[in-house]
Structure formats: structure tokens, C-alpha cells
Amino acid sequence: MPPSESKVHSSNGFFQKKSEPNVITINVGGQLFQTTKQTLALAGSKSILSKILDPNFSPSEVPFIDRDPEIFSILLSLLRTGNLPSKARAFDLQDLIFEAKFYGIENLLMSSQSNPSQFEAFNLERSLILPLNGRDSPSAISTTPYGSVHVAHGSKITSFDWSLNRKSTILTQFLAVDSLLALTPSVAAAGATDFSGLQILDLEKGFVKETLTWENQTMSSSTVQAIGSSPTHLFTSFESGRRNSNSIMVFDLQEGFRPVAEVGHHEIYGAEIDSAIPATKLKWVSSYNLLMASGSHGGPSGVLGNIRLWDIRSGNVFWELKEKIDCFSDVTVSDDLSAIFKVGVNSGEVYVADLRKLSTENPWVCVGDGRKGYSKKKEGFGCKIESHGNQVFCSKGGDVELWSEVVLGSSRGSREDGFGERVFRRNLMGRMKDVGGNRITQMGFGGNKMVVTRKDEQCVEVWQSSVRGF
Amino acid sequence: MEERNSHYTLQTQSHDRIKLNVGGKLFETTISTIRAGGSDSLLTALSCRPSDDGDPVFIDRDPEIFSVLLSLLRSNRLPSTSRRFSKQELAEEALYYGIENCLKSAMLPPPLSGIDASLVETIRPAADGFPTAFTAGAGDGSVWIAHGGQISGYDWNLIHTGTVRTHLEYITSIHRVWPEVAAVGSENDAGLHLYDFSGGRHVGSVEWTDTSDPRVYKARVFAIADSTDSIFASFECAHRENSILKIDKSTLQVTSEIGRQSGNAAKTMVPRKLTYLPESGIILGSAVSCGSFGYSGYIRIWDPRSGKEVWETNEPGSGRSSRFGDSFADVDVDVDESTMFKVCSKSGDVAIADLRNLKEDPWVYLEEKNPSLRNSRGRGGGGGEENMVIHCYKKQVFLSREGGLEVWSRVKEKREEEEEEEEESSRRVVEEWSYRRNYVDNNKTKKVEDKDSSLSSSSSSVRGIIKRIEGGGDRLFVSREGVEGVEVWESSEFSGSVSVL
Numbered sequence: 023m024p025p026s027e028s029k030v031h032s033s034n035g036f037f038q039k040k041s042e043p044n045v046i047t048i049n050v051g052g053q054l055f056q057t058t059k060q061t062l063a064l065a066g067s068k069s070i071l072s073k074i075l076d077p078n079f080s081p082s083e084v085p086f087i088d089r090d091p092e093i094f095s096i097l098l099s100l101l102r103t104g105n106l107p108s109k110a111r112a113f114d115l116q117d118l119i120f121e122a123k124f125y126g127i128e129n130l131l132m133s134s135q136s137n138p139s140q141f142e143a144f145n146l147e148r149s150l151i152l153p154l155n156g157r158d159s160p161s162a163i164s165t166t167p168y169g170s171v172h173v174a175h176g177s178k179i180t181s182f183d184w185s186l187n188r189k190s191t192i193l194t195q196f197l198a199v200d201s202l203l204a205l206t207p208s209v210a211a212a213g214a215t216d217f218s219g220l221q222i223l224d225l226e227k228g229f230v231k232e233t234l235t236w237e238n239q240t241m242s243s244s245t246v247q248a249i250g251s252s253p254t255h256l257f258t259s260f261e262s263g264r265r266n267s268n269s270i271m272v273f274d275l276q277e278g279f280r281p282v283a284e285v286g287h288h289e290i291y292g293a294e295i296d297s298a299i300p301a302t303k304l305k306w307v308s309s310y311n312l313l314m315a316s317g318s319h320g321g322p323s324g325v326l327g328n329i330r331l332w333d334i335r336s337g338n339v340f341w342e343l344k345e346k347i348d349c350f351s352d353v354t355v356s357d358d359l360s361a362i363f364k365v366g367v368n369s370g371e372v373y374v375a376d377l378r379k380l381s382t383e384n385p386w387v388c389v390g391d392g393r394k395g396y397s398k399k400k401e402g403f404g405c406k407i408e409s410h411g412n413q414v415f416c417s418k419g420g421d422v423e424l425w426s427e428v429v430l431g432s433s434r435g436s437r438e439d440g441f442g443e444r445v446f447r448r449n450l451m452g453r454m455k456d457v458g459g460n461r462i463t464q465m466g467f468g469g470n471k472m473v474v475t476r477k478d479e480q481c482v483e484v485w486q487s488s489v490r491g492f
Numbered sequence: 493m494e495e496r497n498s499h500y501t502l503q504t505q506s507h508d509r510i511k512l513n514v515g516g517k518l519f520e521t522t523i524s525t526i527r528a529g530g531s532d533s534l535l536t537a538l539s540c541r542p543s544d545d546g547d548p549v550f551i552d553r554d555p556e557i558f559s560v561l562l563s564l565l566r567s568n569r570l571p572s573t574s575r576r577f578s579k580q581e582l583a584e585e586a587l588y589y590g591i592e593n594c595l596k597s598a599m600l601p602p603p604l605s606g607i608d609a610s611l612v613e614t615i616r617p618a619a620d621g622f623p624t625a626f627t628a629g630a631g632d633g634s635v636w637i638a639h640g641g642q643i644s645g646y647d648w649n650l651i652h653t654g655t656v657r658t659h660l661e662y663i664t665s666i667h668r669v670w671p672e673v674a675a676v677g678s679e680n681d682a683g684l685h686l687y688d689f690s691g692g693r694h695v696g697s698v699e700w701t702d703t704s705d706p707r708v709y710k711a712r713v714f715a716i717a718d719s720t721d722s723i724f725a726s727f728e729c730a731h732r733e734n735s736i737l738k739i740d741k742s743t744l745q746v747t748s749e750i751g752r753q754s755g756n757a758a759k760t761m762v763p764r765k766l767t768y769l770p771e772s773g774i775i776l777g778s779a780v781s782c783g784s785f786g787y788s789g790y791i792r793i794w795d796p797r798s799g800k801e802v803w804e805t806n807e808p809g810s811g812r813s814s815r816f817g818d819s820f821a822d823v824d825v826d827v828d829e830s831t832m833f834k835v836c837s838k839s840g841d842v843a844i845a846d847l848r849n850l851k852e853d854p855w856v857y858l859e860e861k862n863p864s865l866r867n868s869r870g871r872g873g874g875g876g877e878e879n880m881v882i883h884c885y886k887k888q889v890f891l892s893r894e895g896g897l898e899v900w901s902r903v904k905e906k907r908e909e910e911e912e913e914e915e916e917s918s919r920r921v922v923e924e925w926s927y928r929r930n931y932v933d934n935n936k937t938k939k940v941e942d943k944d945s946s947l948s949s950s951s952s953s954v955r956g957i958i959k960r961i962e963g964g965g966d967r968l969f970v971s972r973e974g975v976e977g978v979e980v981w982e983s984s985e986f987s988g989s990v991s992v993l
Contacts, residue, residue, distance in 0.1 A: 051562075052511070052520030086509060088522045090563050090571070114572030116986075124567070151990045155608050157931035177928055178607050182987050189987040191608035193903050193928060197861055229904075480934050484989070 046074060049084045053091035055098060064101050069126035071101075093121045101127070105134050116187045136169040136184045136469030143413040143424055144449070145487035146472055148456040152482040154180055155191070160464065160475040160482065162202035162212075169469020170207040172225065173482050174199030179212065181225045184469060186484060192228030194221070203249040203256075205275070211256060213246020220246045220258050222279060232279050236260040238267040238289065250304025250313065251275065255282065255334065257313060259301040266290045268300035270315060272334055285337045286315065286330065295319060296328060296344065305355045307331070310377065312340055314355045314362070325349040325367050331380075341380050351402040356409035359427055361444075363407055363414050370401030372416055372425060374446060389425065389446040410467035415451075417462035420476065422451040451485070510539055511548035517555035518548060519562060528565045533590030535565075557585045565591065570598045579649050596648060600633055601982040604966040606888045606899030607930045610984065614977040617644045617655070621976035625676075628964020629668040635969050636674055636689070637978055638663035643674055645689055648965065650980065656692045658685065667716035669723050669741060677713025677725065684713045684725045684737075686744070696744045700727040700737055707731055717766035717775065722747065724775055724796070726763045728755060734762035736777060738796055750775070750794050751801060758788040759806050767825040769847070774802060776832070776847075778823045787819045787837040793850075803850045815839070815857075826884035833889050835882045840893060842882070842900060842927075858900060858927045879973075885963030890932070892958035897932040897970065897981075932968075932981065 046062060048055045065071040074085050087094070096118060099107040110118060115135070122131040154160065158176030165171050171182040176198060180191045184207070196214045204210045205222070209231065213220045222232040236244045236258075243263035250257040256275050261268040269287040273279045288297040301315035313334055318327030327345040332338070350364035355377070362375040364386070371390030379385075406417040414425040428445045450457065460476040467473075472485040510526055512519045527536045538549050551558070556573075560582070563571045574582060579599070586595040601612075617623075620640035628635045633648045641661050645653040658676060665677045672690045677683070684698040702708035711727035711734075718724065721741050728734040732755030738748045753760040763777030775796050780789035792804040807819030821837035830847040834855065845854035883890045889900040905926045956972030963969070968981040 049520070051566075052518055086520070086522075088525050088566055090559075090566070093571075117571050117573075120567065120569060147993070149991060149993050151992055152987050153610075153990065155610050155932070155934065157934050176930060178930065180608070186987055186989055188985050189608075190985065191605065193607050193901055193930075195903055195905055195926075 047084050048074065049086045050094040051087070051089055051091040053095075054084065055091075055094065057098060057102070061098075061101050064130070065125065065127050066129075071125055071127075089121065089124065093117060094125075097122055097125060097127065097131075100130055100134060104130070106131075114187075115185050119185055119187070132168055132184055136471070138167050138469060140470035140487065141411060141467070142470070142487040143411065143415075143426070146451060146485040147487075148452055148483060149486040150186060150484035152182060152186060152189075152484060154480045154482065157480065158198075159478050159480050162199050163464040163466045163473060163475055163482070164202045164204040164210060165466040165468030165473060166204045166207050167468060168207075169471055170204065171466065171468065171473050171482060171484075172202060172204050172210050173475070174202045174212065175480065179210065179223065179225060181208075181210075182482075183207070186471075190226065192223070192225055194223065194228075195230070196221075201246055201249045203251060205251065205256070211249050211251075211258075213249060213258065215245050215247060215261075218243030218245060218263065220249065220260075234258065234271070234273060234279055234281075236269055236271050236284075238262045238269070238287075240264065240266075247300045247317075248302050248304045248315075250306055252306040252308065252313075255306075257304045257306070259304055259315065259317075261300040265298070268298075270301055270304070270313075270332070283334060283337060285313075285332050285334065286339075295321070295326060299326070299328060301330075303353065307355050307357055307377070309357050309360070311335075314353075316350065316353045318345070318349055318351075318367075325351075329353055329362065329364075341382070343375075343382060343385065351405045352407045354407045354409045354414065356412075356414060358412050359409070359414070363409065363416075363425070365402050365405040365407045365416050365418075367400055367402040367405075370403075370405060370418060372407070372414070372423070372446075372448070374444065376444065387444075390448070404461055404463075406462060406465055408465045408467070410472075414446075415465055415467075415472070416448075417465060417474075419461050420459035421457055422462065422465070422474070424449045424451050456485075512538075512558075513548040513550045514553055514558040515551070515555040517559075519555075519558070521562060521566070525562075525565050528568075529589065529591030529594050535589050535591065553585070553588065557581065558589075561586060561589060561591065561595075564594055564598055568594070568598060570595075580651050583649055583651065596632075599649065601966045602985050603983065604886055604888075604963065604968060604981075605901075605983045606890060606932050606968075607901055608983050609899075609932050609968065609981045610988070611933070611979055612982045612984075613650065613980050615646055615650060615980060616977035617642070622974070623960075623971045623978050624663055625666045626960065626962065626969060626971060626978055627666045627668050627674070628962045628967070628969050630671065631964055633965025633967050635964060635967075635978065635980075636666060636668060638666045638676060643676065643687065643689070654689065654692065656687055656689060658687055659694065660685065665713055665716050667718060667723075669716075669718045675716050675718070675723055675725070677716060679712055679714060682710040682712055684716070684723070684727075684739070698723075698725070698737070698739050698744055698746065700729070700735065700746070708733065714762045714764050715766040715777070717768045719768045719770060719773075719796075722796070724750075724766055724768060726766055726777065728762035732756060732762075734760075736763065736766065736775065736794070748796070748799055750796055750799050751777070751792065759790055759809075761789075763792070765823070767827065769825065769827055769830065771827075771830060772847070773797065776825055780821060780823075782821075782837075786817075787821050789820060791820075791823055791832070791834075793847075805854075815841075815855075821880040822882045824882045824884045824889075826887070826889075829884075829887060831884075833882055833884055835880045835891055837880070840880070842889065842891065844927075858929075860929060861926075879957045879959075881958050881961050883961040883963065885968065886966075889927070890961050890963070890968060892961060892970075894957055895955040895972070897958065897961075898929055899932050900927040900929050902926070903928050 062071045096110045122128045154175050160173045160175045162174040169184045173180050182189050196217050199212045200214045202212050208226045220234040221230050244260040247261050248259040256273040258271050267289045270285045272283040274282050290298045299317040299319045301317045303316045305314040313332040316329045327349040329343045331340040333340050348366035348368045351367040353364040355362045360377040364373045373386040373388050375385035408415050416423045425446050425448050463477050464475040474483040508523050523539050526539045560574045586592045617639050623637045623639050625638040635646050637644050642655050642657050644655045647653050660678045660681050662680050663676045664679045667675045669675045675686050686696045688695045700711040711729045713725050715726045723739040726736045734755045735752035736750040737746050740747050758781050761779040763779050765778045767776045774793050776793050778791045790806045793802040795802050818836045818838045820834035823834040825832045832845050834843050841857050843855035843857045881892045891898050902925045956975040959973050960971045970979040
């Protein structure tokens, strides 16, 4: 309450009052609040609270804001400490967001509640189910750094805001969206393997902002196999409608999606299977300035795949690996761990390749049970692997394994090549009640949460670590 | 919100502020906020009082509920603290302060979008809970349900406003002709009857008589529609002769007979669906009968001013239909767009026809583009075994096959068309509307409903066949055969997240 708060600041407040009034009194909905100029300045220049600080604003009376005083007291605490007080639990997060929007401080609320720094992989538990209307189960999912979630199900895309309290659904021209990437909380790139062109969609109003295409010599349609992005560029893996050529296009994100470069253009002649595989996963490795592209193909002789690291500026392949034995079921790259991770389709085990010492022979080090590598069973079929921060998440059936590196002291295990043998350990995520369920089809990470979709389930599962305030 | 922020000025002058003492608690707000409820509200009246002494105005009401309503006036949105009060309490208190319009706009659901609608509740009348007819014609989200011989009214908040017992035993058609008056008819009893809902009494009846033909007697009503000054009702006599009567709303006198016909063939059956199109002033009637040889029926358009028939189509039989042997199972008119939609009985296909440009075969069949849905269209060639209901509302077409509910929604599509202009082929981008089919219901709501209904009665544990779909306000009302109550489907901005901690 206001009187006690002013006591906290009394040491500097009362003495300076006569010369330079540092303490500011505001009347919000009939209640008086006192705070300092510094606290109000934290609201930012766009906030209406900053108007009080305007030197031209010299009120004859206490400034009055016609809003609810109780919620203001919570938002004032947020300004003072950067965290929500526990009394905020008396309100819905939705009320606080609405009032914070009025004062222009939603970003502060967002960073206190859904900050990527609050992501604690070891502390995640299954906390929310977001239902999706209709009968289509999710086909693609994308998240933003602050935790907005976009889910494509059927021809629809449902977007949940960072608080996961509000949603909106748009209808697209696609029959099913196979790749989705959120560019901002309200703009996403979407593509499908049976529909020509990559569409940049406005998710609030539901219109197509831009359609990006790629054309090979035969001018046939181009379907989208994968989408990726770096802070400055958008990458799209296209395959021609006749499936006889494929390419990765680089578009400029800042300059209205202008095509910048084309890498890995393959025209397929004859039965050369390797170049016929389009990239189905694109990941940007920012510390190396490389784009990882991977694709695989299942045939009668087993699964074949390739992983390439592209230098976008020169358009050359920096490193290439052809996978024949225990090909990846899914592959990902972790910038923080400087390593590529795969889950083998035959063994279902996780392998690591260190980005710092890549060789074309066999860079993989099995961190699971290595003996399974030569089995002909497809134990890793449908497994997904994703990295976020310092951790790698691998789905096996309905469960998620969390792989993390154990950093050992330098005394142990250092070898002559200068690198110690890296130690990775796994945990099964969740409590007893969270284990199991239908096969996981997608995983995404944003804010302090992990989102998971499962086969034949019309919902999105949210795993969260608990946050102060709520 | 952004705009409001930039225009928001910090009030420092106390003369445009007002202090209120509600039940002992002090509130302070601005004059403009308190007047947001409209010029004839109690609060506006209070704000006009001269308050020279600066004493707060005392209102002897509950302060907590007032703080909710003050939040509503300030931000046009109900805070979460409103959940402490029932919908009815809020509505009554808002009525007291005269700001029920504000409350209405904050509590009514967002625009109905079929691709994102969910079952929010099932309205169950207490006795005789199987709805035989219902009308959502007022357009504000309210619904009047006829169940057996009773009519129950539910207001925009879906709060039960009252039940009227009529002299009819089994109401099969109901239409709201005045805000408080319902016209009801029964397929078992003669006449069209008007009941005043607020007074709960019978206000008038209309019978079809013909001085020159004594057989026209005890005619029953099958469908009702209305324009601003007339009621249209289709009557059928015991010997199946039928006609649409145009009835003056104020005098309840029959002004004309439209489309009188013998009724001895499928082509001349009594219309079971009537729609009045205010834009063109025409009335569209349709009838479908289903026998061992499949469906047959007609769609006919009359001009009520001349009483003449303007256009008709008979299926099977008339014209050069591109779908021979696939006659329609149901038809509905989109009044705003002047289009009509039909669903074919055999293939289950949906077709659209432009009412402004009716030809011999006006139908354009909507293409099912999704290969995964192509096979889920029903039994295919089952020959009239499916129950299909079609309803157009807010530029969407809602369709039920048996117990499932689906929606066809419009999406703008750009299509490249190659034009060959004198050796030069150029590509032209054509923008057109295409329709996409999606399911409204999901398997999950089925389960939830199963749970609910298993509590009430074991017989309705399977989702019933949808008998009637009607949109009103931003709600979709659905009634099912053998299921008590009327389902209410709404879109929501809230994610409806369920905690599983």
C-alpha cells in the first residue's frame, strides 16, 4: 500500500523534496500512490506514466489516472522490482496484461513472466493443455523467443499469445501446413509439401502478406520442404512440383523478403538418389555463420541421408556428411554446445558430432548404447531431436529425454588433441504422471516453456517451470 | 489500445472528476467515464448533479460489484473479479445503473468463426427437455425454445427469462415476429398462433379458410417467416392442399394466398422451409421428401407483391441438372449474400447458387480439395440414409451429416490463369473466393458430452443426429434428435487452457 512504500524511499525522498521533488504522487482511481521519478522512468518513454515526468507537465494538482487502483498497485510493484508481487495471484494474468497495455508496460510484464532466461530444463513439468477446435491434429508448431505459440492444424493456424491465455485462429489456403516458422508474434512463414509457394502470413488479420516462390528451368511449381531463419535471413528449402530439382533460397528479412542467394541447387538426372533429397530441416548456427541443412530418404535399402553445413555468403558447402549406416531419424545443431546431435533411425540412440573437430569419416560419438547401431530394426523411427540453450531434447515415443553436458574439471580426461572427451548424460523428463502418451510429433521452445504436440491429439501440451508471481 | 494511450491525458482539474460513495466505499473517476454507459443511465444522471461542495455522491448499492462495473466503464472489458458474481447478478446490477449495453458488449462472444468454435453450454429446459423447434431470430444471441407445448425464453446472456405453456401439444415451428411475440404452429394442430411472451398469454390466431372451398379447413402450419409488416406461413389441409398465407402483422388478417397447390405430388408438397429476403422482397420456399426411391423436392421463389412464382427447380427432374439422380437433401439461404446452398443427398456435395442470377441450372459445386477429407463424406450412394442439415450464417455454411458438424468457410484465393492473347500468353492473377471445409466439432467434445449426458440419462450417451442448426447473435444453436436441450457453440478469444499440474 502507498504509505508503507513511501517509507522505503523516505531517505532520499523527504530531504530532496524542497529543492527538487523526486517523489511523485499519483491519484489512480481515487487512491494516492507515491513513487520516485526513477521508478516511473522504467516504464519507458512510450508509457503514459512518462508523461508525468515531462518537464513541461507542471500540474497544479495531483495527476489523476482513471483506472483501477488495485491493479495499478501491482504494476507499480512490477516497476519497482521487476517482478510481480504474490498478491497478483488475486487477479487473472489477463487483467494485468490488459492494464499493462494501457500503461504501455506490457513488455515489462512479459519479461517478468515469460522470459527465456527463466527456462529451466531440469525444472519443467507438464502444466497446461491448450485445446484446439476441430478435428485436425497439429501438423506444425512454431514459437517466438518470448513464448508465443503458433500451431498449424489442418488448414488453420491458431496463435496463442505469450501468456497462453488468448488465442486467435486463421484459415489459410493450405490444405495442411507442413512447415511453420514464426517471424514475429503476429507474422509467420508457412509452407506445405503439396502447395506451391511459401506464404508470409499476418496471423492477426489472416491475410497473405507475401508469397515467395522459386522456379527451376521447367517453371513448375515449388513446394516448401523446410523453413529456417537467422536474425537477418529467411531460408526456405524448395522442391519442384515434379520432384526433379530442389534448392535452398535465402531471403532478406529486413528488406521485404528480397531473394539474396540460392544455395545447393540440385537438378536431378537419372537415378542419383543423393541429390534428389531436399533439405527437410534448416538450422542456423550463428557462432559459425553456417546453415545446417539435412534431409533423408527411406528406400528399400534402408534410410539414406545427408547433412550439410552451408556458407551462405560464398554458397559453398563447408562440410558434408552422407549417412548410410544408422542414418539420422532427426538431427539438430546446438550453438551453445558447438555440436550436432542426431538420433539414429535404427538404434534410436543419440549421437554427437563436435563442431570444433568435424571430420568427414565418422564424426559421430554415440552417447547412448552404442551396440545398437547395427540393428536393422527401426527403433528410432519418428524420434525428434531439438536443442534449446545448453540442452538437447530427444523424443522417443511419448517420452522426452533431456540430454545435458556434464562439464568436468580439466584434470580428467584431457587428450592429446586438446579436447577432453565430452560427457553427456540423459534424464527422462517429467514426473510419473507426465510419462507416456501418444508419440510426440513436434517440440518447440519459447519463454520459460516447452511445447509439445502428439500424434492424433487435438491439443498442445505446455511444459513450464514455475515463475514468481504466478 | 495504442490510440487510446496516445490520446490519454492526465486529468488534473478536479471539476471534471467525480467522487462516488457506493455502499461506504469511495471511488473516484472522471465524468467522461461515468457517462460512457449512455445518456439515459442512472450514472449519467448522477454526474449531472451540481456537486459544488465536493462531497461524494452516495449510492446505496454493493461496492464490490460496482467496482467491477466501474472497471467495465473504464476499459470496456470485464475484469476477472467479475467471476465472483453470477451473470444474472451482473446483469441486474448493470440494469440498475442503466449500463446494460456496456455489459452486453463486453459479455457477448466475439464474431462467430466456424473454424474456431467450441461447445460452451447446453441449454436444458427443466421439463419436457426435448426441443421440438427453436428460434434465434432476434439476432442478439437470445433463443426461444419450443419443447412440447411449452416455449422457454433465454436472453442474450442465456439466462432463462420465462416459460409459456401454449394450448398446442407439440410445437413444430416457431418464429419471433415481434420482440416479445412468438408465432407458433404445430403439424398436429390447426392454425398459426401468436403468444405474447412477457404476458405469457395467447394474443391471436390465424386460420386458413376459403369461402369457395369447404375442404380448406383445420389447416396446419409447417413453416413461418416474416418481413417487417407481414408474417408468411405455409398451411396444409387434411387433404394435403397447401398454400403460403401472407398475414398482416398488426391486424392478423390474411392479405393474400401465395402459391396455392394441390399437394398430391412431391412437386406440390407444403413448403417446410420459408425464407423472406428483405433485400429483394421475395420469399423462398423449399420442401424435401424422402422415400424408398431417394430424395425429391423443390425450391420455389415467389414475389409476394404479385403472388407470382418467379423461379423454381425440382429435383429430380427439372432442367438439365449436371447431377442427375443426386437431388438435394436440404437447402438454405444466405440472406445477407443473396446466395443459397444445397447439400446433395447421395454424394453429400455442397453447391452454391447466386439468387441474383438464377438460371436453369444455377448450381456451382464446391470442390473438396483436401484429400484426407474426401473420403469422409458419408456413406456415398447410400440413397437417403443420411440426415443432412444445412444452415448459412455470417458468410459461413454450417452442415451436419448425422451427428457431425462441419463448416465451409470462405478464403480468398489467388489463382494464376493463363490467357492466350494473340500468340502472347500472359499470366493473369485472378482473385476468387473458395470454400474450405473444416469440422467444427471434435472427438473430444463428444467425449465430454458423453460424460455429461451419461449423468442425465443413459439413452443419450451417443451423440444424436442433428435436427436443426440456427445462428443468432454470435452463437450457433444446435438441437439433436433424442437429446435434451439445445447446444450453444461460440468462438472465444480465450485459449481455454486446462491445467494438468
